[in-house]
Amino acid sequence: MPEYSSDQITVTxxxxxxxxxxxxxxxxxxxxxxxxxxxxxxxxxxxxxxxATVNACPSGALKSHRAS
Ligand code: SF4
Known part of the structure; x- marks a missing residue:
């Protein structure tokens, strides 16, 4: 699964x-x-x-987690 990260959050x-x-x-x-x-x-x-945008994805294709 492709992942896209900044210092603070990763989006898949x-x-x-x-x-x-x-x-x-x-x-x-x-x-x-x-x-x-x-x-x-x-x-x-x-x-x-x-x-907020990830959570609004209607299909669930986007997920995110904050960097710990
Ligand atoms: S379904 Fe696809 S195009 Fe629509 S918000 Fe989710 S990732 Fe983006």
Whole structure:
């Protein structure tokens, strides 16, 4: 499973589960941008913003955990 990390949070993405609803790229384009590689940059917003967007993913394809 691909992982994308900043100092504060790691986001994982399961492409098999994603329904391509586009919520993530609409809600937080500074972090989720399909034109970039890697397409998820967790350092592009606050941890709270990243977490809120991950939690709003309708399919559960996105998960996150804060660095301990
Ligand atoms: S919000 Fe979730 S289901 Fe929608 S495009 Fe992003 S990863 Fe896929």
């Amino acid at each position: 993405y399961d492409p098999e589960v994603c329904v391509h609803a586009g919520n993530c790229v609409t809600q937080l384009p500074a972090v989720f941008d399909l034109k970039k590689d890697p397409w998820i940059d967790p350092s592009g917003a606050t941890v709270d913003e990243v977490e």
